[in-house]
Amino acid sequence: MPSADxxxxxxxxxxxxxxxxxLINERPFxxxxxIESKPENIFISTFDTAPLAPNNNLIVQGNEAAFQTxxxxxxxxxxxxxxxxxxxxxxxxxxxxxxxxxxxxxxxxSGSHPAGNxxxxxxxxxxxxxxxxxxxxxxxxxxxxxxLMLTGEMHRxxxxxxxxxxxxxxxxxxxxAGASVKEILEGNTSxxxxxxxxxxxxxxxxxxxxxxxNPNDDQITVISEGDxxxxxxxxxxxxxxxxxxxxxxxxxxxxxxxDANTNTHGEKRAFVVTGQYEEVLPMxxxxxxxxxxxxxxxxxxxEGLGINxxxxxxxxxxxxxxxxxxxxxxxxxxxLDYMRTEA
Amino acid sequence: MGLLDFIKxxxxxxxxxxxxxxxxxxxxxxxxxxxxxxxxxxHIRDGMDLKRLMVHVVLAMQLCYLFGSYNIGHxxxxxxxxxxxxxxxxxxxxxxxxxVMLPLFVVTHVVGLGIEFMFAAxxxxxxEEGFLVSGALIPLIMPPDIPLWIVSISVAFAVIFGKEAFGxxxxxxxxxxxxxxxxxxxxxxxxxxxDTCWISGYETxxxxxxxxxxxxxxxxxxxxxxxxxxxxxxxxKTVVVDGFSGATPLALGYQGGMEAxxxxxxxxxxxxxxxxxxxxxxxxxxxxxxALFLILTRxxxxxxxxxxxxxxxxxxxxxxxxxxxxxxxxxxxxxxxLVSFLFAMAFMATxxxxxxxxxxxKWIYGFFIGVVGMVVRVMNPAYxxxxxxxxxxxxxxxxxxxxxxxxxxxxxxxxxxx
Numbered sequence: 001m002p003s004a005d006x007x008x009x010x011x012x013x014x015x016x017x018x019x020x021x022x023l024i025n026e027r028p029f030x031x032x033x034x035i036e037s038k039p040e041n042i043f044i045s046t047f048d049t050a051p052l053a054p055n056n057n058l059i060v061q062g063n064e065a066a067f068q069t070x071x072x073x074x075x076x077x078x079x080x081x082x083x084x085x086x087x088x089x090x091x092x093x094x095x096x097x098x099x100x101x102x103x104x105x106x107x108x109x110s111g112s113h114p115a116g117n118x119x120x121x122x123x124x125x126x127x128x129x130x131x132x133x134x135x136x137x138x139x140x141x142x143x144x145x146x147x148l149m150l151t152g153e154m155h156r157x158x159x160x161x162x163x164x165x166x167x168x169x170x171x172x173x174x175x176x177a178g179a180s181v182k183e184i185l186e187g188n189t190s191x192x193x194x195x196x197x198x199x200x201x202x203x204x205x206x207x208x209x210x211x212x213x214n215p216n217d218d219q220i221t222v223i224s225e226g227d228x229x230x231x232x233x234x235x236x237x238x239x240x241x242x243x244x245x246x247x248x249x250x251x252x253x254x255x256x257x258x259d260a261n262t263n264t265h266g267e268k269r270a271f272v273v274t275g276q277y278e279e280v281l282p283m284x285x286x287x288x289x290x291x292x293x294x295x296x297x298x299x300x301x302x303e304g305l306g307i308n309x310x311x312x313x314x315x316x317x318x319x320x321x322x323x324x325x326x327x328x329x330x331x332x333x334x335x336l337d338y339m340r341t342e343a
Numbered sequence: 344m345g346l347l348d349f350i351k352x353x354x355x356x357x358x359x360x361x362x363x364x365x366x367x368x369x370x371x372x373x374x375x376x377x378x379x380x381x382x383x384x385x386h387i388r389d390g391m392d393l394k395r396l397m398v399h400v401v402l403a404m405q406l407c408y409l410f411g412s413y414n415i416g417h418x419x420x421x422x423x424x425x426x427x428x429x430x431x432x433x434x435x436x437x438x439x440x441x442x443v444m445l446p447l448f449v450v451t452h453v454v455g456l457g458i459e460f461m462f463a464a465x466x467x468x469x470x471e472e473g474f475l476v477s478g479a480l481i482p483l484i485m486p487p488d489i490p491l492w493i494v495s496i497s498v499a500f501a502v503i504f505g506k507e508a509f510g511x512x513x514x515x516x517x518x519x520x521x522x523x524x525x526x527x528x529x530x531x532x533x534x535x536x537x538d539t540c541w542i543s544g545y546e547t548x549x550x551x552x553x554x555x556x557x558x559x560x561x562x563x564x565x566x567x568x569x570x571x572x573x574x575x576x577x578x579x580k581t582v583v584v585d586g587f588s589g590a591t592p593l594a595l596g597y598q599g600g601m602e603a604x605x606x607x608x609x610x611x612x613x614x615x616x617x618x619x620x621x622x623x624x625x626x627x628x629x630x631x632x633x634a635l636f637l638i639l640t641r642x643x644x645x646x647x648x649x650x651x652x653x654x655x656x657x658x659x660x661x662x663x664x665x666x667x668x669x670x671x672x673x674x675x676x677x678x679x680x681l682v683s684f685l686f687a688m689a690f691m692a693t694x695x696x697x698x699x700x701x702x703x704x705k706w707i708y709g710f711f712i713g714v715v716g717m718v719v720r721v722m723n724p725a726y727x728x729x730x731x732x733x734x735x736x737x738x739x740x741x742x743x744x745x746x747x748x749x750x751x752x753x754x755x756x757x758x759x760x761x
Contacts, residue, residue, distance in 0.1 A: 129759045201386045223387070225380055229347055233376025234394040241390035246640035247399055248390055262380040266392020267372065269471055270513030273396065274700040275644060288700055289749050304753030312384075319385045323396050324513070329384040 001152040011076060018154045023141035027122070027134050028308035029336050039135040041080035041126055044071075046098045046139055047087035049116030050200035050313075054161035054172065054218050056139045057095040064097040066146030067139070073149055074137065075103045085109055085121035113202075114282070119314040123283045128309050140218055160213065164197075164222035165259045166190045178215040181207055185222065192224040195262050202316035203329065226263025234266060241265060244280070244321050269324040280317040283309065287318050291328060294335035299342050307335050347375065365464040372469065393512075396642060397475040403636045404690060406629035407483055411622040412440035415487045418619050419543040422589060423554050423581035429617050434573055438564040442557075443543050444622065447482045450491045454498045455481075462507045473512030473519070473696075474502070480520035480690055483623025484683075484731075485527070486535055487543040493531050497523040517738045518697045521731050528731070536726060538590045541619035545589050554581040589619050593682050593720065593728055600669030601677065614680055624686035634689035643693035646702060647709040651688045654713020655679060662721055670721050678717065687716070687730035697738040704744040712737045 002014045012035060015021040026033035033039070046056055060067055075082045086098050088108030099106070107125050109115045118136045128134055137145070140158055147155050156177040163170050168188050175184065181196055197204035198214040201221050205214060213220065230237070240258040243250055250256050277287035285306040293301035312329040319328035350371060355363040373394075381388055416436025417429060426432030455474045463470040481498060501523035506515045527535050539546045544554045560576040568575050588595075592613055595603040608618050616626030624630070637643035659675025666672055678684065692698065692712050699708040712733045719729025 127756075127759060130757065195380075195386060197386055204386065206383075206386070221386075227378045227380050229375040229378045231375055234392055235398060237376075237390060242387060243390040245389065245391040245396075245642070247395060247642070251640075260387045262386050263376075264379045264381055264388045265376065265390045266388070266394065267377060267379070267469060269393045270511065272393060272473075272513045272696055274695045274698070275702055275705070278702060284752065284755070286701060286749055286752055289745070301753070304756055305749070306752075306756055316385055320387065321389045321391075323389070323391050323393055325388060325392065327384050 001149070008076060011073070018148055020145055020148050020154060023137060023145055025136045027119070027128060027136060027311065029340055030311045033133070033135060037133055039078045039080065040129070040132045042074045042078050042082045042135045042137065043085065043118050043122050043125070044074075044082065044104075044137055044139065044142055045085040045116055045118040045121055046094075047085070047092070047116045049111075049113035050202055050219075051113070052161065052163035052170075052219070052221060053116070053200055054159065057093060057098070058172070059159045059218075060095045060097045060139060060143065063143045063146070064095070066143045066150060067097045068101060068103075068146065069149050070137075070142035070144075070146030071101055071104050073145055074135075074142070078135070080126075081105050083107060083121070083125050085116070085118065085125075087116070089115075111282070114280070114314060114317055117314055119309065119311055120282055123285075123309055130303065130308070138216070138218070141216075156215070158215075158218055160184070160217070161219045162188065162222075163219060164201075166192055166194055166222045166224050178212050180210075180212055181220065182210050184213075184220065185209075189222055190224075193227070195223050195225050197221040197223070201260065202320060203313040224259065224261045226261030228263070230263075242320075244276075264325055266323075266325055268326065271324055271326065273323045276321050276323065277315075277318040280321055281314065283314070285309065287315065287328075290335075291326070291331050294331050294338075297338060299339060302335055302339060307332070307339060311336075350374070361467070362460065362464040365460055365470060369460065369463075369470040393472045394475075397472045399640055399642045400476045400637065400690070401479045403633035403642075404479060404483065404623065406632060407623040407626065407686070408444075408479075410616060410626040410629055411483060412444040413437055414440070414616060414625055415443045415543050415622060416440040417617060418487075418541075418589075419545070419554070422542045422545045422548050422584065422587060424584040424587075425580060432574060434568060435564075435576060438568075439543065439560070439576070442559045442564075443487050444482065446491055447485060447489070447494060447622075450494050451481045451498055452478045454495045455502050458499060458502045458507065462511065466511075468511075471512035473506065473515075476694075477501070477519040477523075480623075481523050483686070484520060484524050484621050486540040487622055488540060488546065489527065489534055493527055493534060494523075497526040497530075500526045513696055515696055516742070517735050518691055518694050521691055521735055524731055525735060528726075538588060538594060541591055541621070542589045548581065548583045549589070551583060553578045591620050591682060592618065596673050596681070597670050601673045603669075604673070604681075610677070610680075620682060621686075624683040627680050627685050630685045630689050634685070637689065637693065643689070644695070644698070644705055646705040647693050647698055647712075648688050650706045650709030651692055651713040651716075652679065654710035655684060655717050656713070657710075658714045658717035662717065668721075673721075678720070682728055683730055684716070687712075687734060691730065691734050692737075697741060699741045699744050699748075701745050701748045703748050704741065707744050708737055708741055711740075 002011055022032050024033055071082055082104040084101055084104045084106045086106055086108045088110035109121060114120050144155055157174060158177045159172055159174050161172055166189055173184060196207050196209060198207045199205060199217045200219055242260050271288055281287055290305040290307060293305055310332060312332060315328045315332050355367055357364040413436055416439035419439055420426045420432055420436060455478050459470055459474050501519045505517055505519050505522040509515050534540060539549050547555055556576050556578050565575045592604045592608055595607055612618055614627045618625055638645045656675050659678045662671040663675055699705045715736055716729035716733035719732050
């Protein structure tokens with residue numbers, strides 16, 4: 001185990017040998033960082049605002065010391081700072097692990113999703129400069145990193161939230177990263193045709209019923225498939241559905257609760273509506289122009305319009321609200337991959 | 344799902360008859376929201392799609408349709424010296440309005456949708472919904488007596504050259520409905536200018552003849568009305584009224600300022616719309632209602648509407664201060680309810696495809712439509728109305744406005760390096 005005054009080089013070597021290096025995520029591109037990589041800053045979002053996301057204040061309970069140790073290690077890996085994004089919403093009960101963290105700069109963010117997305121927080125704290133890299137790491141991974149430094153052992157246990165309207169008893173479960181979905185969900189789902197998602201409904205990945213969790217995810221969401229026709233469903237929907245538009249009754253009853261399914265509620269079309277992405281992306285970015293520049297593969301324009309500041313989860317809400325049903329997360333990934341090969 | 348099974352059974356072969364399949368697909372997805380599910384990316388989608396968006400714009404103009412149709416009949420009978428009260432001869436006015444309006448609506452849609460279906464079949468994609476709105480707007484911005492063959496040509500021109508040539512819905516540079524109107528304006532100017540075209544049947548009446556009624560009037564509707572013992576269409580009773588003028592408020596304003604306008608029409612008449620004009624633009628209350636509906640449902644951009652009012656007001660005030668001609672002297676706030684300003688603001692300028700795409704751009708775009716429109720309205724002696732030309736003009740500049748705004752964002756990002 002490395003001592004407290006070990007060189008950065010040896011620390012990196014230790015992290016690589018123990019596999020802890022893969023806990024770190026590098027932006028742009030959302031990749032495991034290169035061993036030579038030196039981040040400008042490191043960012044941790046301590047709250048998740050995605051639909052039905054786990055509560056990190058609960059997860060950090062009993063792991064306060066490990067979390068702090070994790071921050072301490074991270075602060076030695078960057079010449080910049082470690083930034084913590086905290087939930088600034090009224091009534092939020094924050095763990096002392098977050099509010100009293102040392103060796104880190106705290107920033108409070110208020111508002112609904114995507115306020116908890118680390119990408120949005122980076123944009124408002126210290127945006128990524130062209131040619132520079134930053135690291136991000138989740139709360140659970142920071143705890144794992146801390147435990148490694150405290151005990152010398154790499155624990156890949158993770159607390160997972162079992163959520164979604166087809167789950168009979170939503171709860172948390174402590175398991176191994178990449179656990180079997182079948183074992184976790186056994187006897188706890190409804191009889192409907194199910195969509196099992198590793199992650200949340202906006203940017204999670206679909207997994208088969210006998211598949212495994214994505215090792216980086218701390219949430220499973222199960223919803224019903226919406227593969228049915230609906231008579232005049234576009235005009236006079238019989239069942240409530242999520243929408244940000246003012247054309248559904250939901251607009252008048254913001255606290256209305258209902259089941260969501262995977263129906264696309266319409267077909268893919270060319271970009272028509274403008275301004276709707278900006279409303280759900282609190283960043284100084286012009287998403288539609290960026291997506292168009294991705295479509296015609298203009299690297300300069302992509303970079304100029306801020307593709308490096310985005311990852312799939314940041315544009316997930318744009319994709320959700322998109323009237324033209326464009327596959328924006330896929331487009332963004334194509335753009336990021338293209339940028340990487342071109343660079 | 345018996346009906347759905349039946350519809351699925353009669354699906355035509357896509358390769359053998361692409362046009363038929365395109366039409367089938369269009370009607371199927373119209374009747375039933377499709378059963379497609381999300382794949383990759385988000386797992387749930389917003390209930391809003393293009394069909395729903397477009398139909399809300401169409402819904403917003405339904406009151407204009409209702410009033411416009413009735414007003415066609417009302418103006419016709421006022422010019423003919425009969426049933427001068429707005430509600431007098433209600434059935435005759437409504438019947439005459441429908442006789443004028445329905446063919447216009449049907450022809451617009453048959454031509455426009457026909458072309459859309461053909462292009463969709465040729466390109467092998469689904470019929471896109473853009474024409475739902477264009478098709479609903481075009482009849483409302485035409486003069487009532489416009490020959491149907493001119494409407495057909497103008498719609499065909501707008502859809503083929505204005506839209507399909509650029510790649511279809513979402514790709515066009517100019518507003519389709521306005522393109523069809525501007526086509527009529529430049530290709531058949533006599534049909535859409537002067538004092539006679541704004542009232543149905545007025546050309547005949549102004550020439551001293553009695554009104555001409557066709558089969559629908561004299562046989563179809565008269566036989567129904569006779570059954571109820573209601574007054575009938577009777578061309579013999581129609582006479583031209585001495586001193587009657589079909590001039591729109593702007594034509595009057597251009598000649599004699601506000602005094603000339605109010606000598607003919609009271610402000611409440613202008614606001615409530617019982618005056619000659621393009622079919623859908625006369626009733627301001629219903630347009631305001633439609634605009635509020637679009638803003639509250641967040642279907643149209645309030646930024647464009649608000650900045651357009653701002654632009655027109657500012658320019659109106661400048662003209663008021665300049666005070667060179669009588670028309671310049673018309674108070675700026677009255678300009679806002681004269682003729683088609685509100686209609687253009689609510690339904691034309693807000694077209695998201697042809698407007699600026701950025702929020703800052705929308706402010707600039709709307710403001711300059713207001714300014715340019717007022718300049719054309721007040722200073723152009725040939726045609727005292729400016730919104731059609733102003734919107735098309737600013738449509739052309741919208742990409743340039745966006746370009747500068749996007750470039751400034753890019754520059755800001757690059758400057759972070761220093």
